[in-house]
Amino acid sequence: xxxxxxxxxxxxxxxxxxxxxxxxxxxxxxxxxxxxxxxxxxxxxxxxxxxxxxxxxxxxxxxxxxxxxxxxxxxxxxxxxxxxxxxxxxxxxxxxxxxxxxxxxxxxxxxxxxxxxxxxxxxxxxxxxxxxxxxxxxxxxxxxxxxxxxxxxxxxxxxxxxxxxxxxxxxxxxxxxxxxxxxxxxxxxxxxxxxxxxxxxxxxxxxxxxxxxxxxxxxxxxxxxxxxxxxxxxxxxxxxxxxxxxxxxxxxxxxxxxxxxxxxxxxxxxxxxxxxxxxxxxxxxxxxxxxxxxxxxxxxxxxxxxxxxxxxxxx
Ligand code: UDP
Ligand code: MG
Numbered sequence: 001x002x003x004x005x006x007x008x009x010x011x012x013x014x015x016x017x018x019x020x021x022x023x024x025x026x027x028x029x030x031x032x033x034x035x036x037x038x039x040x041x042x043x044x045x046x047x048x049x050x051x052x053x054x055x056x057x058x059x060x061x062x063x064x065x066x067x068x069x070x071x072x073x074x075x076x077x078x079x080x081x082x083x084x085x086x087x088x089x090x091x092x093x094x095x096x097x098x099x100x101x102x103x104x105x106x107x108x109x110x111x112x113x114x115x116x117x118x119x120x121x122x123x124x125x126x127x128x129x130x131x132x133x134x135x136x137x138x139x140x141x142x143x144x145x146x147x148x149x150x151x152x153x154x155x156x157x158x159x160x161x162x163x164x165x166x167x168x169x170x171x172x173x174x175x176x177x178x179x180x181x182x183x184x185x186x187x188x189x190x191x192x193x194x195x196x197x198x199x200x201x202x203x204x205x206x207x208x209x210x211x212x213x214x215x216x217x218x219x220x221x222x223x224x225x226x227x228x229x230x231x232x233x234x235x236x237x238x239x240x241x242x243x244x245x246x247x248x249x250x251x252x253x254x255x256x257x258x259x260x261x262x263x264x265x266x267x268x269x270x271x272x273x274x275x276x277x278x279x280x281x282x283x284x285x286x287x288x289x290x291x292x293x294x295x296x297x298x299x300x301x302x303x304x305x306x307x308x309x310x311x312x313x314x315x
Contacts (some may be wrong), residue, residue, distance in 0.1 A: 005035035007086035007164075008105065010096035011078030012054065013044040017203035018098050019053045023064065029102040030063075033109050039064045040082045041096065045072035075207075079158075080172035091162045097204060099127070100159040101197040108161040108194060117166045117189040120152060120181045121159035121196035128200075136213045140178070140220075147224050148182035152193060155181060159196050175216045179223050186227075233291055237284025241277040248273030 008026050012019060023039065030037035041054050043066060051068060058064045067081055079093050090109060094100040100121065108119045128134055137156050145151040155178045166189050170180055185191045229236050252270045255263070 002036040004038050004087040006030065006033055006037045006090040006092065006109065007040055007082075007088035008037065008092040008094070008102075009040045009042065009079060009082030009086060010094050011042045011044050011075050011082065012046060012050050012096040013072060013075070013078070013207060014046045014048045014050060015096050015204055016046070016048040016050045016053055018096060019050055020057065022096055022098055022102070023054075023057050025098070025102040026105075027061075027063075029105040032106040035088075035090070035109075037063060038087060040067065040086060041065070042067040042078040042082045043069060044074065044078040045069045075158075076172050076175065076177050079177060083167060083172065086164065089164050091164050091167060092160070093162075094159045097201055099199055099201055100157070101199065104159060104194075104196040105161070108159070108196070111192050111194055112161050112163065114192075115190065116192040117163045118181060118184055118191045119161040120154070120191060120193050121157040122154040122193050123157050123198035124153075124195045126154075126198050128198075128206075132210050133206075136210065136216075140213075140216050143220055144179060144182055144223075147220060148179065148186060148227065150182040150185045150191075152181050152185075152191070154193075155179065157196065157198075175212065175219045176222075178216065179219065183223070229287070229291075233287040234281075234284040237280050237287065241280035241284075244273040244280065245277035248277065 008030060010022065010026070015022070019041070023041075026039050030039065041058075041064065043051050043054055051066075054064075054066045058066045065085070067085060069078065069081070083091060083093070090112065092105055092108070094102065094105075104121065108121070111119045126134055126137075137154075141153060141155055144155050158177075160181070166184055167180070170184070172180075181191050248270050251266060251273065255266045255270075
């Protein structure tokens with residue numbers, strides 16, 4: 001049998017009415033790419049008959065693999081599981097509710113083969129609610145662009161086509177998948193954006209509302225921190241510590257020639273800000289150790305010095 005060339009992955013949570021049509025449409029699209037394909041459905045602990053419908057389809061078609069989660073873990077873990085299991089050199093992720101159109105896949109694969117590592121779908125005529133979905137998403141896209149410096153129009157579109165090697169080890173948790181195009185692009189991966197179709201949900205209902213905004217913001221904070229830390233976490237923390245050290249010194253100096261120097265509140269403030277400075281620097285050192293623990297460890301350093309002392313003894 002020919003090796004799998006393309007894997008198409010869709011997470012499914014209570015999508016019993018979409019599964020069969022989705023499967024047929026993906027299959028048509030996969031055939032159009034002319035590649036040896038597999039379809040991976042990840043059933044994310046659905047409480048409806050998604051599992052039954054998917055299993056019946058998989059029984060008749062070896063190209064369809066179904067992964068079953070024991071409970072509902074969320075869209076990102078479901079996508080991550082599919083990506084982990086995928087065997088193709090090209091991976092496609094998409095929603096399983098037919099809002100993304102499988103018919104766009106061949107065009108996106110062609111784009112990838114023009115020499116990109118990742119092709120991101122842009123839902124330019126997005127069929128979702130304005131207040132709870134489109135506006136938060138517009139703000140999120142702006143924020144992600146500002147934080148990462150990579151302006152991608154639609155970070156939240158699940159329909160993406162990847163070269164497997166660029167995505168297999170990327171962080172896929174919480175809402176982190178949103179940042180992947182920007183982050184990968186920062187690490188030199190070639191990203192293209194293409195307009196894709198987007199349909200209103202035909203069956204079932206959306207699993208998300210405004211609560212996702214809060215999660216996206218938290219993840220954005222993580223990304224901002226990781227990007228700011230760069231290769232030198234300790235420098236970043238030392239910069240942060242400048243302000244408390246400065247405040248502590250200013251209060252101390254300001255109170256030197258006044259009788260207030262004995263004031264308990266003043267000395268408490270001096271000690272408090274000074275300790276905060278020390279705390280930040282120490283935290284910086286700890287983060288530095290965590291970051292670079294793979295490349296340098298105290299054990300290596302001691303064994304090196306032991307070796308050199310052994311060599312000294314031999315001399
Ligand atoms: N999904 C999932 N687990 C969840 C929530 C959603 O696997 O906990 C799947 C869902 O079945 C769909 C995709 O993720 O295939 C997108 O979900 P949804 O349509 O609810 O999100 P929206 O399109 O409203 O952003
Ligand atoms: Mg949807």
